[in-house]
Amino acid sequence: xxxxxxxxxxxxxxxxxxxxxxxxxxxxxxxxxxxxxxxxxxxxxxxxxxxxxxxxxxx
Numbered sequence: 275x276x277x278x279x280x281x282x283x284x285x286x287x288x289x290x291x292x293x294x295x296x297x298x299x300x301x302x303x304x305x306x307x308x309x310x311x312x313x314x315x316x317x318x319x320x321x322x323x324x325x326x327x328x329x330x331x332x333x
Contacts, residue, residue: 280320280328287313294325301325 284294291305300322306314 275320275324277324277327277331280324281332283317283320284328284332287317292317294329296326296329301329 284292287309290308292308293304294301295304303314303317306317309317
């Protein structure tokens, strides 16, 4: 998955109160309980490096 696709997914789920948050242990998703199981699985499959790059790019 490309960084642009990762950003698009993060933006897609933002209205449903889902956000990627950088923590000392890595990037986690807050509000993931608002997602369906298959949507959550899709987000969790994104590598940490791509999530980190997408978060840095959004700033």
